Amino acid sequence: MAGVKALVALSFSGAIGLTFLMLGCALEDYGVYWPLFVLIFYVISPIPYFIAKRVTYDSDATSSACRELAYFFTTGIVVSAFGFPVILARVAVIKWGACGLVLAGNAVIFLTIQGFFLVFGRGDDFSWEQW
Amino acid sequence: MSGFLEGARCSECMDWGEKRNTIASIAAGILFFTGWWIIIDAAVIYPNMEEFNHSYHACGVIATIAFLMINAVSNGQVRGDSYSEGCLGQTGARIWLFIGFMLAFGSLIASMWILFGGYVAKEKPIVYPGIAVFFQNAFIFFGGLVFKFGRTEDLWQ
Numbered sequence: 196m197a198g199v200k201a202l203v204a205l206s207f208s209g210a211i212g213l214t215f216l217m218l219g220c221a222l223e224d225y226g227v228y229w230p231l232f233v234l235i236f237y238v239i240s241p242i243p244y245f246i247a248k249r250v251t252y253d254s255d256a257t258s259s260a261c262r263e264l265a266y267f268f269t270t271g272i273v274v275s276a277f278g279f280p281v282i283l284a285r286v287a288v289i290k291w292g293a294c295g296l297v298l299a300g301n302a303v304i305f306l307t308i309q310g311f312f313l314v315f316g317r318g319d320d321f322s323w324e325q326w
Numbered sequence: 327m328s329g330f331l332e333g334a335r336c337s338e339c340m341d342w343g344e345k346r347n348t349i350a351s352i353a354a355g356i357l358f359f360t361g362w363w364i365i366i367d368a369a370v371i372y373p374n375m376e377e378f379n380h381s382y383h384a385c386g387v388i389a390t391i392a393f394l395m396i397n398a399v400s401n402g403q404v405r406g407d408s409y410s411e412g413c414l415g416q417t418g419a420r421i422w423l424f425i426g427f428m429l430a431f432g433s434l435i436a437s438m439w440i441l442f443g444g445y446v447a448k449e450k451p452i453v454y455p456g457i458a459v460f461f462q463n464a465f466i467f468f469g470g471l472v473f474k475f476g477r478t479e480d481l482w483q
Contacts, residue, residue: 266355271355271358278360285370
């Protein structure tokens with residue numbers, strides 16, 4: 196039951212983040228949809244972690260070079276998601292207000308993804324089929 | 327009471343020790359990719375050759391290659407106490423790391439040269455691309471240093 200509650204809370208915050216992103220794109224003052232490309236960053240941000248988890252088998256080591264490389268790339272994707280709307284605003288493709296809304300959406304959604312891994316990423320015996 | 331405090335402090339210390347590699351990796355990632363986004367910013371705002379000569383991008387590329395070279399060898403391989411010898415052994419690892427650090431320092435110095443020789447000394451009206459090149463290389467350089475020396479290899483065993 197705790198898993199379901201966490202899932203509902205995480206999906207709520209994810210929806211809030213996407214709302215911020217869409218507000219930054221679709222408000223009448225802004226109306227430019229280029230910031231939607233940050234969705235790509237949202238999708239690919241957990242992929243290095245998945246790859247590292249599959250590659251490194253021994254779980255008794257507290258860390259490994261592969262997992263740290265995965266953290267490095269994930270950080271890079273997150274930084275890119277924040278840098279992209281700033282660049283768009285600097286070349287005046289989007290307005291600074293839209294950039295702020297997209298950055299807020301970024302923060303909420305990456306916190307959601309982080310929360311997803313904190314809640315469901317623990318314990319290997321907890322599989323996806325259980326809920 | 328005192329025992330409780332002691333336990334809390336010790337557990338925090340342990341937590342930091344286990345999280346150290348993760349934090350160093352994240353800090354290095356922030357530095358490295360912030361550097362690249364700075365140069366993307368400059369390249370997008372000044373697309374012309376007069377304001378921002380495109381050959382200046384080579385500096386950041388060399389810094390990135392140096393970053394990869396520095397972090398491709400572990401400290402254990404250089405010291406010679408790793409389990410496997412690798413393809414070139416300890417000497418090869420040392421030469422590889424030496425070349426990597428030479429490229430890293432070289433790109434940092436070259437970026438300063440670009441800033442001063444290409445923009446400040448010529449008294450160009452727009453100096454921002456030179457500053458962007460310098461900051462890009464500085465961020466990549468320090469990101470590489472954090473990724474190399476901020477992590478400890480004791481956690482890998």
